Every structure is written in C-alpha cells, then in structure tokens.
Amino acid sequence: MEDITPREASKMLKKRIEELGLHNPVSAKTISFQDLAGTSEIFVTVHGWKPSPVARELKEFASNHGFFLDFVPAKHEKAFAEVV
8 A cells, every 4th residue: 555645645535525425624644653553644534524324434445545534523513433
C-alpha cells in the first residue's frame, strides 16, 4: 500500500462521502506512536456525523486506503459511539 498524506486521505474520504450524497466536513492528522510501536498513523475525522448505515462502508474504505476513521457528532446531537 502506498503511503499517503493526511491531506490526500482527507480528500479521498471527502470525495467518497460526497459520492454517497453526504456533505460532512472532514479533517485529518498524523498521530505518532514512535515511542510505543515505532510508527505513525493517519486519522481522518468526519464532523457533524449523524448515525448512518454508510458508517461501516466508510470505515472499510478508510482501512482499504491505509488510514483510520473517526466520527464526531453534530454539536446539537448527543454524543454517541457509531457501532460498526
């Protein structure tokens, strides 16, 4: 698998979300685990998320492209954990 940057991961996921008819903002960052595992990983966050059946598909998409995915609910929504 080819290494990607947080910006590339964010753009890839944004495109996929729009293909599914959603328009949530996304952000991405690299988190270093050098002291624990000698590696770093890209995490992409989908903001303003409401529970949706496409969550599993998006997590699989992220995994297939080498990054992790997190969902953050809309501010007016109660916090939740998306079960996938």
